[in-house]
Amino acid sequence: MSKKFSESDLKEIKKKLQEACLESWKIRGYKQTNIPLLTKTVGISSGAFYLIYKRKEDLFLEVLENVQDNLLMTWSKFIEEENQKIEGFKKGLQWLFHEFQTFPNLYDMNSAEYDLFLAKLPTDKIEELKQKSAELFEQAISQANLKLLLPEDEVMNIIHSILFLSLVDRDTLQGTEKTFNFLLDHTLYDLFEEGKK
Helix, strand or coil, rough: CCCCCHHHHHHHHHHHCCCHHHCCCCCCCCCCHHHHHHHHHCCCCCCHHHHHHHHHHHHHHHHHHHHHHHHHHHHHHHHHCCHHHHHHHHHHHHHHHHHHCCCHHCCCCHHHHHHHHCCCCHHHHHHHHHHHHHHHHHHHHCCCCECCCCCCHHHHHHHHHHHHHHHCCCCHHHHHHHHHHHHHHHHHHHHHHCCCC
């Protein structure tokens, strides 16, 4: 006999599935984070899973959207804590670097596993994810009240290039981090200046 779930039960199960998915994705990657693993972790049947999500990718998509929201919220805190907002913006970038370096399974969008995940999403959802990723940087720039000193697309390309150095060579973390900070220190004030208050 199947168990009946209340609305609050389903909300709690959904929250637990998202938490389990996030943790497994960080450690195991997309491919090895499967429905049996998640249902076992949460302590539910696969039938209960399908009461909430039609497929695995729907869960992953929600988790990724939550990750993007958390990135912006954390970056915003760094900006708010600094008198010089450009320094808060920089600290946020350094935090992002460490996140990307610590959890490449979750953040490396150039990996074969990410390609596998994206291949299972509708085109409009892929575009939404890309748009939200771009907006994350735009919102952080706006919150820090930074004025661009170069065209926006150039600034974004430079910032992304510096940031994604974190994924180039995981075996030389210390050297890569020094390179990242050097590039950040020597480019940030050529890309931005603080706007008038």
